[in-house]
Amino acid sequence: xxxxxxxxxxxxxxxxxxxxxxxxxxxxxxxxxxxxxxxxxxxxxxxxxxxxxxxxxxxxxxxxxxxxxxxxxxxxxxxxxxxxxxxxxxxxxxxxxxxxxxxxxxxxxxxxxxxxxxxxxxxxxxxxxxxxxxxxxxxxxxxxxxxxxxxxxxxxxxxxxxxxxxxxxxxxxxxxxxxxxxxxxxxxxxxxxxxxxxxxxxxxxxxxxxxxxxxxxxxxxxxxxx
Ligand code: C5P
Numbered sequence: 034x035x036x037x038x039x040x041x042x043x044x045x046x047x048x049x050x051x052x053x054x055x056x057x058x059x060x061x062x063x064x065x066x067x068x069x070x071x072x073x074x075x076x077x078x079x080x081x082x083x084x085x086x087x088x089x090x091x092x093x094x095x096x097x098x099x100x101x102x103x104x105x106x107x108x109x110x111x112x113x114x115x116x117x118x119x120x121x122x123x124x125x126x127x128x129x130x131x132x133x134x135x136x137x138x139x140x141x142x143x144x145x146x147x148x149x150x151x152x153x154x155x156x157x158x159x160x161x162x163x164x165x166x167x168x169x170x171x172x173x174x175x176x177x178x179x180x181x182x183x184x185x186x187x188x189x190x191x192x193x194x195x196x197x198x199x200x201x202x203x204x205x206x207x208x209x210x211x212x213x214x215x216x217x218x219x220x221x222x223x224x225x226x227x228x229x230x231x232x233x234x235x236x237x238x239x240x241x242x243x244x245x246x247x248x249x250x251x252x253x254x255x256x257x258x259x
Contacts, residue, residue, distance in 0.1 A: 038156040039171075040251065041164035044178035045213050045224060046128070047185025048235050053178070053243055054160035057251065061158070066151040067103075068161035068168070069131065071144050073122045074101055074113055076130035081113075086133050089140075096143035125193070125200070125208065132212045135162075136219040162216055165227035174254045176247060177226035180236045182210055 040063075042054045051067065058065035075096050078084075084091040104110035111119040121127060134140050148168050151157055159168065165175035180188075186206035193200045216224040226232050231250055235243050 036171075037152050037154045038173045038255070039152060039164075039169045040156070040158045041169055041172045041175045041227070041230075042158065042160050042178065042247075043162055043164050043166070043176070043224070043226065043230070045162075045180075045185065045209075045216065047188045047209060048178035048180045049188070049240050049243055050160055050176075050178045052240055053176075053247055054158050056240075056244055057247060058158040060248070061156060061251070061255075063156035063158050064151055064153055066148060066157060066159040066161070066164075068144075068148055068159060068164060069128075070103070070111060070122060071101070071147060072131040072135045072140075073127045074099065074111065074118070075134050075140060075144070076127050077118050077121045078113055079134070080130070086130065089137055092134065092137065093139040093143055096140050101147070125198075125205075129208065129212065132215050136215060136221070138221045141221050162224045163222035165230050166225065167222045170227070174250060175227045175230040176250070177230040177232045178243070179232065179234050182206060182213065184236045185209055 040057065042050045042057070044050045054067075055065060075092065078095055078099055079086060079092060082095060084095055086092070100114050102112045110117060111122050145168060148159070151159065152169070159172070161168070165172055165177070183206065186202060186209050189209065190200060190202045190205055193205075213224070233243060233246055238246075
């Protein structure tokens, strides 16, 4: 039996890829994978279980055994071993720890298996850093979204301020730059576009404009579904 089709959307944070991926999954009626959430969940779980980030064995055991559940739209509710943890998952400090956890090869391979399970009919839209390069290299369509670091920091700043979180733009830009550096230069699954990815620079584009570009490609690749 042939495998379910996959569309991958990779890129650094603040490019709008999460929003675009969700909208696309919704439009197509496909499943959605927010792979970054899995790395964030390991970071939250490690903190709760008091597993140090240099305890690779402990982290691996935890990552393999953890029971994760996402609500239908993936955004609202995330539970870890039956406990609701979505607000901790979305914190900036969790993103920082997730990026440390994500550089550990043992954790990446433990989470790889969990990510592959999301590939189910009628199809999957997968959002992350290595969806097109490592996790779903045979995906039918791959996107890589970019934007300048300043624009990405601005977007994140607005998002956090709207949520009532008090943040400093300059500190945010520094955090984003250091996470980019770590994600791009790590030995395993570094952040980079797949050779066959459609690259879109979103710096001066609205979400709607990016979505239109993405949909145009999707309609060419999947004329029947759309
Ligand atoms: O996308 P998000 O900000 O939730 O990702 C948090 C961190 O998880 C990233 O900075 C990156 O280090 C890691 N990550 C990864 N591979 C993925 C998704 C996320 O390494 N596929």
